[in-house]
Amino acid sequence: MEKVYWLDQIKLQDRAKVGDKAFYLSKMMQRGYPVVPGFVISAEVLRQFLETINSSESLVADLPDSSLHLDVANWRQLQQVASRLRQEIIAANVPSQWVSTIFAATKEWQTKYLILQPTLSVFNVSQDIGNISGLLEPIFCGCDEDAIALGLKRVWNQLFRARSLLYWQRQGIDLQNVNLAVLVQPMQNAIASGSLHANASGWTIEATWGLGVALTRGEVLPDVYYVQPETGIVLERHLGNKLLAYRLDDEISATTQPQLQSILTDENNSLVAYLLSEESQKQYALPEASVPQIIALGNQLVSELGKTFTVQWSITEIDTVSHLQITEVNTPLAPVPHLKLIKGLGAATGKVTASAYVINSLQKPEQIPEGVVLVVPTIAPDWLALMQKVVAIVTVQGGLTSHAAILSRELGIPAVVSAKDATVLIQTGEKLLVDGDRGEIYRLRDSKAKNQENPEISFPVPSVSPNHSHLSSQPPMIATQLMVNLSQPNLIERSQTLPVDGVGLLRSELMLLNILEGQDPHNWIMSGRRSELLELWTQQVINFVRAFTPRPVFYRSLDWRFSEFSSTYNPSSATHSILGDRGTLSYINNPAVFDLELTALLNVQKAGYSNLRLLLPFVRSVAEFSFCRQKVEQIGLTQMSQFQLWIMAEVPSVLFLLPEYVKAGVAGISIGTNDLTQLLLGVDREQGQLTKIFDERHPAVMGAIAQLIQMAKNANIPCAICGQAPALYPEIIDKLVEWGITSISVEPEAVERTHYAIARAEHRLILAAARRTIH
Secondary structure, three states: OOOOEEHHHOOHHHHHHHHHHHHHHHHHHHOOOOEOOOEEEOHHHHHHHHHHOOOOOOOOOOHHHOOOOOOOOOHHHHHHHHHHHHHHHHHOOOOHHHHHHHHHHHOOOOOOEEEEEEEEEEOOOOOOOOOOOOOOOOEEEEOOHHHHHHHHHHHHHHHHOHHHHHHHHHHOOOHHHEEEEEEEEEEOOOOEEEEEEEEOOEEEEEEEEOOOHHHHOOOOEOEEEEEEOOOOEEEEEEOOEOOEEEEEHHHOOOOOHHHHHHHOOOOOOOEEEEEOOHHHHOOOOOOOOHHHHHHHHHHHHHHHHOOOEEEEEEEEEEOOEEEEEEEEEEOOOOOOOOOEEEEOEEEEOOEEEEEEEEOOOOOOOOOOOOOOEEEEOOOOHHHHHHHOOOOEEEEOOOOOOOHHHHHHHHHOOOEEEOOOOHHHHOOOOOEEEEEOOOOEEEEOOHHHHOOOOOOEEEOOOOOOOOOOOOOOOOOOOOOOEEEEEEOOHHHHHHHOOOOOOOEEEEEHHHHHOOOOOOOOHHHHHHOOOHHHHHHHHHHHHHHHHHHHOOOOEEEEOOOOOHHHOHHHOOHHHOOOOOOOOOHHHHHHHOHHHHHHHHHHHHHHHHOOOOOEEEEEOOOOOHHHHHHHHHHHHHHOHHHOOOOOEEEEEOOOOHHHHHHHHHHHOOOOEEEOHHHHHHHHHOOOOOOHHHOOOOOOOOHHHHHHHHHHHHHHHHHOOOEEEOOOHHHHOOOHHHHHHHHOOOEEEEOHHHHHHHHHHHHHHHHHHHHHHHHHHHO
8 A cells, every 4th residue: 555545636547546436526625615635545455455365265365356256146155255255354454554554644634533435436337337326335433543444344345245246246347347445534523414416407405414324324304405506596395304313422412322322323333323302303404504505506516517416415513613515426427328438548627528520640631620529649739720629639649748638728628648549449420428537438329419419518627707606715825826827819818817826838839820820930931921920929929918917927938849740840850850859959050930039029028018037948058048048138138127037947957957057047947847757757748558657756757856946946046837747646736835836837727726735735834834833
């Protein structure tokens, strides 16, 4: 067991490890919704645990390699096998280092009790697996090492109940394809618990006293509210039949204790069921003030989950204040019946249903229809204009930092990359459901497709605007600057209202594709159209700096990789290598385009904008930087006092040369984790099959980032990070903040969750410092 997965740090690629329940709760938490904190013990831990049961007669010993072919019609054999499996699990020892790791993680909460919730994911399954929520139940336990070890085994052994084995066998699902993880959360008593069931025809709220155990076990008839979703009006309410409720046993009064012992729950010794007084039975469990809160929560979740979903909630009291919290989220999209499934890597969040448009060639087409799912071998940056017409992207090649992934996240459309044989299996015109969260593409049958004539997207990119209603109307204050990465003018209006301190990365080469008409900038100059291009270039930059004034805009000058921009490919560059054409070296080889670019930036300054900064890409040497700085000074950009000249820290040589760069006039650095990782590890980021190797969390990469931050602090210059790492792996934000990163810049879709991740990281540092002071 290497680590636990905190809810606020779970990412798309972790879904199979943490299960659907934890994945959806994590998504809600990272978007600012009120979810109880927690962490997940991954499904792999159960597999490792089963391997430790080494009895020669054990039925469990070979479970990882066995599909348990039982005669489920022989109930006696089924019961005997299930009983023996469960006994062996309970009798086995959970490794002490595992328990210590889990117990140490719980100390942050200072709680007496925990809830251990099973969270499942089932893979390689194309049929509807039905509602499996009743197969496994949560386990409540004390917050100590012995109780945690026993609680874990009680969760795990439920997978081998007779009814569970029977279910999976009858569904034709191999047990090896069932991943069981455990969500651990602090537990406290609830005033009331219940659910909100939403669909297009109306909403239903159910509520009962205390913890939600009585409701999930069907031991009470809940109070019911029927709500009109359009208006939020409660149309009807009916009092339920609630004879008992559940709460944690250490908070039961001594006067009521005797009558409780007769109805203690079976495996949950931390729970006690108690009889409600006649007065309580005649009252609605849900406080009147909480009804509009739940309705408001439902209205906000419609934009996240669509019109059909179920949310479990509870209301707790902390310091005499009631708090509404989400305990579970369910949507009807997992998995859809009668679909053929293609797996890949989820690269950009969201779900969409639309017709496929398949391109088997690497050659960019002249046009494609609007509103389609583009299925293609790979995406080059000069496909950007085409991508703006589609509602989702599927590529056969590419990783999580590929151009398809980055552009999709910026455009706010779902994307699945590294989907093997997608262009062969899928036909143009075929209806698809693309799930960018799971990395799955479903091929819909005609009967399903007829009901999906228009594209439908759920889990859209969140936008924060003056009219955007969010549970937290005032986001937490943060000291670390949060910036946004941009390139497309049509995203300015949405992005300028995000809670950001400016644009941390304006990708000029992608911005410029909107005006180049498929030609290299050099060709514009040679054909006498220099003035025309200069005017267009200037206006493009002004669009961004004007929208974000007075916040800074870090404009990254052209990082032109000709092999990736086929439509603007300059034959004179044919002999250049992929790396040789990149960054500042190309300015030395072809200064005319760089001169034009600097003139455009000067025009922006002359138009009255002082918030423009220049970021030089892929700088290999101090000599290259000095050449560029001389050009910048000659053109007159440094005459404006607010102007700053930065470099991208992405070529590993910067780890050795940063003091020399600072002496040469570098005002700040921005770490580009995509290229830094690629060059440090020798792995092409466009190759999806190398995802496990291309990992910004690699010790070498994290060590380089830590070194760059420290070197910048020593030199008294700011250090930012603008690569994909913080968005893909939110867990590293803790380290970035701890090390002293100046600013973090991410795509618009990641701004909100990154904001909260930074706030939590800063809070933990403050709390740790306070504790050290006390002790």
